[in-house]
Amino acid sequence: MMNIDLKKSKAVTGAAAVANAMRQIEPHVVAAYPITPQTPIVEYFAKFVADGVVRTEMIPVESEHSAMSAVVGAAAAGARAMTATSANGLALMHEIVYIAASSRLPIVMPVVNRALSGPINIHCDHSDAMAERDSGWIQLYAETNQEAYDLTILAIKLAEHEDVRLPVMVNLDGFILSHGVEPVEFLSDEVVKEFVGKPKKVYPLLDTENPVTYGPLDLYDYYFEHKRQQVEAMEHAKKLFPRVAEEFEKISGRKYDFVEPYKLDDAEYVMVALGSTNSTIKYVVDWMREEGFKVGALKIWMFRPFPKEKIQYYLNGRKAVVVLDRAASFGAEAPLYEAVKSALYEATIRPRLGSYVYGLGGRDIVPEHIRKAFMDAIEGNLLVDEQRYLGLRE
Amino acid sequence: MPVNYIDMARTFKSNAEQVGLVQGHRLCPGCGAPVVVKFTLMTVRKLGFEPVVGLATGCLEVSTTIYPYTAWTVPYIHNAFENVAATMSGVETAAKSLKKFGEMPEDKKFAFIAFAGDGGTYDIGIQSLSGMVERGHKVLYVLYDNEGYMNTGNQRSGGTPTGSNTTTAPVGKVIPGKVQIKKSIVDIIGAHEGVYAATASISDPADFFAKVEKALNFDGPSFIAALSPCIRFWRIPDGAANSISKLAVETKYWPLYEIDRGVYRITRKPRQFKPLIEFLKAQGRFKPLLSRPDADKIVNALQEYVDKRWERLLALEEATKDKYLR
Ligand SMILES: Cc1ncc(C[n+]2csc(CCOP(=O)(O)OP(=O)(O)O)c2C)c(N)n1
Ligand code: SF4
Ligand SMILES: [Mg+2]
Numbered sequence: 001m002m003n004i005d006l007k008k009s010k011a012v013t014g015a016a017a018v019a020n021a022m023r024q025i026e027p028h029v030v031a032a033y034p035i036t037p038q039t040p041i042v043e044y045f046a047k048f049v050a051d052g053v054v055r056t057e058m059i060p061v062e063s064e065h066s067a068m069s070a071v072v073g074a075a076a077a078g079a080r081a082m083t084a085t086s087a088n089g090l091a092l093m094h095e096i097v098y099i100a101a102s103s104r105l106p107i108v109m110p111v112v113n114r115a116l117s118g119p120i121n122i123h124c125d126h127s128d129a130m131a132e133r134d135s136g137w138i139q140l141y142a143e144t145n146q147e148a149y150d151l152t153i154l155a156i157k158l159a160e161h162e163d164v165r166l167p168v169m170v171n172l173d174g175f176i177l178s179h180g181v182e183p184v185e186f187l188s189d190e191v192v193k194e195f196v197g198k199p200k201k202v203y204p205l206l207d208t209e210n211p212v213t214y215g216p217l218d219l220y221d222y223y224f225e226h227k228r229q230q231v232e233a234m235e236h237a238k239k240l241f242p243r244v245a246e247e248f249e250k251i252s253g254r255k256y257d258f259v260e261p262y263k264l265d266d267a268e269y270v271m272v273a274l275g276s277t278n279s280t281i282k283y284v285v286d287w288m289r290e291e292g293f294k295v296g297a298l299k300i301w302m303f304r305p306f307p308k309e310k311i312q313y314y315l316n317g318r319k320a321v322v323v324l325d326r327a328a329s330f331g332a333e334a335p336l337y338e339a340v341k342s343a344l345y346e347a348t349i350r351p352r353l354g355s356y357v358y359g360l361g362g363r364d365i366v367p368e369h370i371r372k373a374f375m376d377a378i379e380g381n382l383l384v385d386e387q388r389y390l391g392l393r394e
Numbered sequence: 395m396p397v398n399y400i401d402m403a404r405t406f407k408s409n410a411e412q413v414g415l416v417q418g419h420r421l422c423p424g425c426g427a428p429v430v431v432k433f434t435l436m437t438v439r440k441l442g443f444e445p446v447v448g449l450a451t452g453c454l455e456v457s458t459t460i461y462p463y464t465a466w467t468v469p470y471i472h473n474a475f476e477n478v479a480a481t482m483s484g485v486e487t488a489a490k491s492l493k494k495f496g497e498m499p500e501d502k503k504f505a506f507i508a509f510a511g512d513g514g515t516y517d518i519g520i521q522s523l524s525g526m527v528e529r530g531h532k533v534l535y536v537l538y539d540n541e542g543y544m545n546t547g548n549q550r551s552g553g554t555p556t557g558s559n560t561t562t563a564p565v566g567k568v569i570p571g572k573v574q575i576k577k578s579i580v581d582i583i584g585a586h587e588g589v590y591a592a593t594a595s596i597s598d599p600a601d602f603f604a605k606v607e608k609a610l611n612f613d614g615p616s617f618i619a620a621l622s623p624c625i626r627f628w629r630i631p632d633g634a635a636n637s638i639s640k641l642a643v644e645t646k647y648w649p650l651y652e653i654d655r656g657v658y659r660i661t662r663k664p665r666q667f668k669p670l671i672e673f674l675k676a677q678g679r680f681k682p683l684l685s686r687p688d689a690d691k692i693v694n695a696l697q698e699y700v701d702k703r704w705e706r707l708l709a710l711e712e713a714t715k716d717k718y719l720r
Contacts (some may be wrong), residue, residue: 028491031484057491059483062525066480069473069522073448073484076471079491081484095474198497205469206489206498208444215449215472216459 004146009185014145014177017184018084018110018170019044021152023054024192025108028079031059031070035089036122037174038112042084064089068096075105076214078204080156082107086174087114087128094132100167101136102230103214106159106199107167109137110152113275113326114174115361123362124174126274126327129303130335136230138168138237139304141274145182146254148172151301153187154248154256156196161244163236165202173276175362191251234305241302258307260299261314263289267296269377270315270351272340273324274300277358277365281324284370295374300336311343320352320377324370324390326359334387341384354382358390365391397440397603406436411467414438414445419458419465424632426622426639427454429596430538434507434618435468437606443505444468446489448482450514451475453545453624454538476518478508479526482533505610506533512553513543516577527586527615534609537579538622548627552577555647557674557683557692560627565682570692575699583617584653587719590616592652592661597640601650601661608652621648629678638676645673646700649707656719658710670697 012020019041022030030049032042049058061067067083074081085093090111100107116127129139140155142148148170155168172178187195203212218226238258245256262282264270271281278299288295298314300307315321321344325334332338337355344350356373359365369390376382406413414435421428431454438445449455449472458465459472473481486506492498508526510519515537526533542560543549550563550572557571565571584591590612594602602620609616621642623635630638642648643662647670650662671693674680683689 028495029484029487031487055491055494057487057494059487059529061480061483062521062528066477066483066522066525069477069480070484070487072473073471073481074488074491075484077446077485077488077492079488081488096477099473205446205471205485206492206504208446208469208504211467211469213459213464213466213470216461216464217456218461222461 004183004185006183009183011181012145012184013040013179013181014148014172015040015112015179016044017145017149018152018172019048020186021149022082023048024187024189025082025153025156025196026054026193027056027082029057029059029071029074029081030083031061031067031074031081032083033061033064033067033085033089035064035086037114037178038084038086038089038110040178041110041112064092065096068093068100071107072096072100072103072105075107076103076205078201078206080199082109084110084112086112087116090128090132091116097132097135097137099215102226104165104233105167106165108152108155108159108170109167110148110170110172112174112178113171121361122174124176124326125360125362126171129169129171130327132169133304133335136166137304138166138302139171140168140302141171141300142177143276143278143299145177145180145184148177149184149186150248150252150254150256153192153195154244157247158237158241158244160199161240162200162202164233164240166233166237171275176276187252195247195251238305238307256301258302258310259314260301262297262299264296264298264314266294268294268319269322269374270296270298270318271322271324271370271374272298272300272336274303274326274336277324277326280365280367281370284367284374287367288371288374293374293378306339306343308343311340312347315340315344315351316347317349318351320354320382322354322356322373322377322382324373325355325357328357328360352377352382353384355387356390357387363391397437397607399599399603402436402440402603405440412439414447414466414468415458416465416467418463420460421453421457422625422632424625424635425453426540426596426624426635427538429635430536430620430622431509433596433599433602434536434606437603438505438507438610441607441610443503443610445505445507446485448472448478448485448506448508450478450510450519451545452511452514453540454509454511456545475514477522478510478514479519479522479533479535482506482508483526483529483531486531486533508533508535510535510537511544512537512539512541513551516552516579523583524586527583527589527617530588530614532614534606534616534618537617537619539619540622540624542624542627544624544627553579556696558679559682565686570686570688571683580617580619580653584656587656588614590614590652590654592618593648593650594618594620595639595643595648595650596620597636597643598650598662605652627679629681630676641668641673641676644668645670646704647673649704651707654718657714657717658707660707660711670700
């Protein structure tokens with residue numbers, strides 16, 4: 001777990017933490033449209049702009065589709081451009097989310113995770129981000145407000161790395177993090193500014209001396225090769241992420257990786273999850289360890305590119321692995337479970353696997369649910385092909 | 395001093411690359427769209443602006459940038475079908491911000507131009523366009539209006555005229571083609587008030603250039619709707635784009651006017667008008683309509699409509715004279 005110096009920290013919501021990261025990054029352009037629970041991020045940032053705290057030009061667009069379209073235009077122009085959204089907003093952007101990635105534009109977008117309609121709901125789950133998992137964006141997931149802040153800053157450097165040039169979604173759980181108050185240790189403005197540096201302009205549209213054509217028609221004779229390059233860029237992101245994380249550690253003392261193992265050394269039963277639920281899982285791990293159960297957790301910080309090797313490294317040979325998904329994939333296995341299961345195909349000693357879907361539409365997850373899933377694993381009561389549910393009335 | 399088109403022709407005759415769109419593109423021979431582009435960009439260049447061009451998906455886009463080729467010698471961006479206005483809002487804002495951050499010379503004189511077809515403007519892109527205009531981005535949005543979704547094979551749009559034969563509103567045994575009336579897009583955009591909006595025709599270069607010039611010097615967003623004959627689906631000879639455009643103006647089908655911050659001004663008042671039927675008869679797309687037994691009734695109704703619209707324009711010109719809204 002992260003060590004936060006409480007004396008140096010401030011109690012803030014996740015939204016305020018992310019908005020503060022954006023203030024320190026001071027992008028050239030922010031185009032955004034409000035949607036619960038992302039709204040406070042945009043509101044805080046708009047106030048920074050209105051008060052002249054940042055020089056950023058803000059475009060209060062008329063929709064999320066236009067927000068993503070405008071940041072694509074701004075990023076292509078050579079500016080550092082950001083936006084933020086949730087659920088239906090992200091779904092409305094969908095078409096342009098793909099275009100941003102394929103145009104290799106290093107846009108950083110905090111996504112405050114919220115259940116996708118329908119039925120309409122405003123609370124947390126990961127269905128919004130999961131619908132974009134094949135879009136070509138790097139996806140990071142925060143457990144805490146501190147992580148949401150840190151990852152937003154770190155993401156800029158990863159996205160803009162010349163061997164990566166890919167957009168990044170920084171996911172933080174709607175309400176749980178965005179509106180929940182936690183201590184956050186902020187870096188100084190100077191340190192952040194120096195860390196992110198000035199964006200390198202790569203083929204900027206505004207270079208009239210060297211005119212470029214963005215977004216040409218790309219048919220069967222080249223499209224495939226360009227998609228292959230995107231695959232390659234994701235590989236680069238995987239290679240370079242540890243280096244960027246190391247640089248971030250130097251300025252913050254906080255260490256990031258693809259995944260975070262928790263009490264895994266001797267653990268026989270491991271739970272895998274994304275986002276804020278990891279805090280609850282850690283609590284349950286501590287509690288069950290007091291009772292002598294050899295349990296541990298593996299938090300996924302980076303979901304795209306998927307850190308398959310790390311999954312194999314940490315899970316190979318365990319007795320059982322329980323994967324928690326805050327999204328369903330109707331007619332198929334839940335997204336995180338599917339990815340973990342696929343990674344373990346190559347494991348020399350495959351653990352027993354269990355899939356648990358929880359928390360859809362903001363349904364609360366409590367320690368007893370997590371304990372129950374662990375107990376299923378411990379009692380040998382897992383079925384690889386059975387999707388189970390936590391906290392569901394059936 | 396207004397741009398002089400003889401001088402313009404001289405400047406660009408031996409300097410075609412400077413205009414921004416060069417030969418080798420794959421638009422149909424005789425297509426109106428590249429003329430609209432060139433008239434716009436020639437004016438931009440002549441006035442000393444550096445063009446940065448955005449395109450909406452459509453005939454012009456697909457035909458000019460088939461990877462690994464491009465017919466554009468100026469900065470160009472295509473994002474998607476419905477979002478050229480939002481994309482150019484981002485580009486324009488980026489320039490403003492980079493200047494503010496001291497990362498770009500203050501005096502760099504850009505002209506941000508969005509080109510889009512009628513589908514990308516009247517229909518799927520109208521929200522994005524309205525947003526751009528409402529927020530006041532300094533972008534000149536040029537609609538090349540070929541009155542249908544031509545890239546995808548002549549489907550109807552909100553800009554398709556009544557009675558035209560399209561593949562999604564064909565003239566059938568029961569339904570006489572498109573039954574709705576073309577949207578008045580210039581009025582819609584003009585109603586945003588803080589905007590310069592105008593119609594233009596490639597058959598009247600002087601009027602066209604003057605409007606582009608006015609748009610570029612306008613302190614805010616601007617919009618020009620240029621009629622852009624489609625050889626392929628209007629079923630006209632490949633040398634007819636100009637003469638059909640001229641007929642459109644002479645029959646009141648495409649009146650030349652502008653709305654400057656709410657003030658209407660008709661920029662060309664033909665001394666004599668031709669009957670609308672001449673415009674319709676000259677194009678194969680109206681042939682199925684004209685061969686129907688009820689053709690006269692429909693044509694008369696359309697004639698009445700363009701007459702009324704002209705009267706209304708005259709009245710608006712009178713009523714709004716010097717009454718700038720902003
Ligand atoms: C979101 C979306 N819907 C539909 C299409 C398919 N499409 C591409 S171009 C086009 C029509 C373009 O019509 P218009 O804007 O009038 O341009 P034109 O081709 O006539 O010049 C359509 C329907 C698309 N590319 N994107
Ligand atoms: S189909 Fe029509 S609009 Fe498209 S290139 Fe040909 S003539 Fe031009
Ligand atoms: Mg069209």
